[in-house]
Amino acid sequence: MYLGRVIGNIWSTVKDERLTGQRLLVVQPLTPELKPTGKQLICTDAMGCGAGELIYWVKGKEACMPFLPTEVPVDTTIVGIVDEVHVDRNK
Amino acid sequence: MYLGRVIGNIWSTVKDERLTGQRLLVVQPLTPELKPTGKQLICTDAMGCGAGELIYWVKGKEACMPFLPTEVPVDTTIVGIVDEVHVDRNK
Amino acid sequence: MYLGRVIGNIWSTVKDERLTGQRLLVVQPLTPELKPTGKQLICTDAMGCGAGELIYWVKGKEACMPFLPTEVPVDTTIVGIVDEVHVDRNK
Amino acid sequence: MYLGRVIGNIWSTVKDERLTGQRLLVVQPLTPELKPTGKQLICTDAMGCGAGELIYWVKGKEACMPFLPTEVPVDTTIVGIVDEVHVDRNK
Amino acid sequence: MYLGRVIGNIWSTVKDERLTGQRLLVVQPLTPELKPTGKQLICTDAMGCGAGELIYWVKGKEACMPFLPTEVPVDTTIVGIVDEVHVDRNK
Numbered sequence: 001m002y003l004g005r006v007i008g009n010i011w012s013t014v015k016d017e018r019l020t021g022q023r024l025l026v027v028q029p030l031t032p033e034l035k036p037t038g039k040q041l042i043c044t045d046a047m048g049c050g051a052g053e054l055i056y057w058v059k060g061k062e063a064c065m066p067f068l069p070t071e072v073p074v075d076t077t078i079v080g081i082v083d084e085v086h087v088d089r090n091k
Numbered sequence: 092m093y094l095g096r097v098i099g100n101i102w103s104t105v106k107d108e109r110l111t112g113q114r115l116l117v118v119q120p121l122t123p124e125l126k127p128t129g130k131q132l133i134c135t136d137a138m139g140c141g142a143g144e145l146i147y148w149v150k151g152k153e154a155c156m157p158f159l160p161t162e163v164p165v166d167t168t169i170v171g172i173v174d175e176v177h178v179d180r181n182k
Numbered sequence: 183m184y185l186g187r188v189i190g191n192i193w194s195t196v197k198d199e200r201l202t203g204q205r206l207l208v209v210q211p212l213t214p215e216l217k218p219t220g221k222q223l224i225c226t227d228a229m230g231c232g233a234g235e236l237i238y239w240v241k242g243k244e245a246c247m248p249f250l251p252t253e254v255p256v257d258t259t260i261v262g263i264v265d266e267v268h269v270d271r272n273k
Numbered sequence: 274m275y276l277g278r279v280i281g282n283i284w285s286t287v288k289d290e291r292l293t294g295q296r297l298l299v300v301q302p303l304t305p306e307l308k309p310t311g312k313q314l315i316c317t318d319a320m321g322c323g324a325g326e327l328i329y330w331v332k333g334k335e336a337c338m339p340f341l342p343t344e345v346p347v348d349t350t351i352v353g354i355v356d357e358v359h360v361d362r363n364k
Numbered sequence: 365m366y367l368g369r370v371i372g373n374i375w376s377t378v379k380d381e382r383l384t385g386q387r388l389l390v391v392q393p394l395t396p397e398l399k400p401t402g403k404q405l406i407c408t409d410a411m412g413c414g415a416g417e418l419i420y421w422v423k424g425k426e427a428c429m430p431f432l433p434t435e436v437p438v439d440t441t442i443v444g445i446v447d448e449v450h451v452d453r454n455k
Contacts, residue, residue: 039129166241222367338380
């Protein structure tokens with residue numbers, strides 16, 4: 001999984017019908033030190049996240065899992081909200 | 092999913108037979124600020140997109156889903172058209 | 183899918199038995215303007231491509247599809263030959 | 274698989290319910306010479322790793338396998354602890 | 365598939381039990397001109413490769429195929445040994 005922050009959302013009316021009712025959030029990937037890293041992407045949200053929230057997301061086939069048994073055509077999904085990150089680079 | 096803009100198409104007569112009837116669009120990935128980012132790719136189109144349209148696309152196994160139960164050998168598919176993008180980087 | 187050009191091939195006698203009879207072509211990825219971009223790779227060929235040909239290829243699990251029901255252990259396969267590429271960046 | 278070192282962990286209370294009880298470790302990818310390379314990520318841990326430990330991890334659909342038959346929505350999982358790395362670049 | 369050379373191996377005693385008996389080789393990806401390119405990785409070996417050998421490998425879900433019906437949690441596997449590479453960039 002990858003760290004990120006919710007920085008926005010997109011509106012879309014014409015879309016694959018299985019995407020109906022899914023929120024589409026713009027996510028900025030972050031390092032564990034919470035610095036932006038890499039390209040922003042659009043995640044579906046299985047958690048009810050708000051703007052600015054620190055989250056982690058999965059990509060690939062696993063991104064569909066929270067929506068099973070419906071096979072939603074998504075490849076990036078938020079699966080949790082981060083309370084705290086602990087990093088010790090000296091170890 | 093990833094933001095992009097339709098910037099062209101390709102014609103192909105010799106192809107895997109399950110690709111027959113699929114439109115093949117050239118897509119330029121974009122940032123949420125709609126700046127080009129990364130390599131152009133070829134997406135199938137499940138939405139009926141036109142040139143210049145702002146879209147989002149999925150990659151990987153999920154790209155086949157709009158065409159199920161036929162197993163079309165594609166790995167990148169447009170699944171929606173973007174109405175609006177909202178980004179607030181201060182949050 | 184991604185644009186590319188066939189620039190060579192490889193010979194291999196010791197290989198997974200399900201690869202027997204598969205041609206292994208060296209492909210240079212291209213931009214829509216047909217400039218080289220990114221790393222060369224080895225694709226199986228479901229189309230009968232020749233050297234120098236302009237093609238498009240899929241990656242990931244989808245690369246197995248042209249060979250089903252045999253589960254060939256490949257992750258990159260040529261699925262079509264390009265006749266023409268149209269790109270209009272002003273749109 | 275890819276080499277890495279466990280450099281931290283994250284706490285998360287709001288998450289997909291199938292992630293309950295999974296430890297979420299922050300991993301720094303390494304070269305075979307044990308130099309940091311590329312972006313840190315969050316792995317689930319099927320091995321009981323401690324901070325500072327040298328490990329290898331899988332990504333993609335395979336990351337779910339240690340948890341089957343439960344379909345846990347993860348895409349990066351530690352599957353082993355490294356005892357020794359031998360590299361001979363002259364060969 | 366991708367070209368590479370076997371440049372080492374790793375020893376690991378604590379690992380997912382389905383990895384028992386699998387050799388874990390360190391692979392340096394190569395261009396068709398046999399220059400190093402990109403990050404080294406750890407591949408399982410379905411071919412019995414030796415150090416220094418020129419090989420090609422698959423990544424993703426396909427990497428499990430040589431070990432089916434056992435679902436081994438691997439994402440990169442050597443599937444063949446290269447005899448010769450032919451590249452003609454003028455075509």
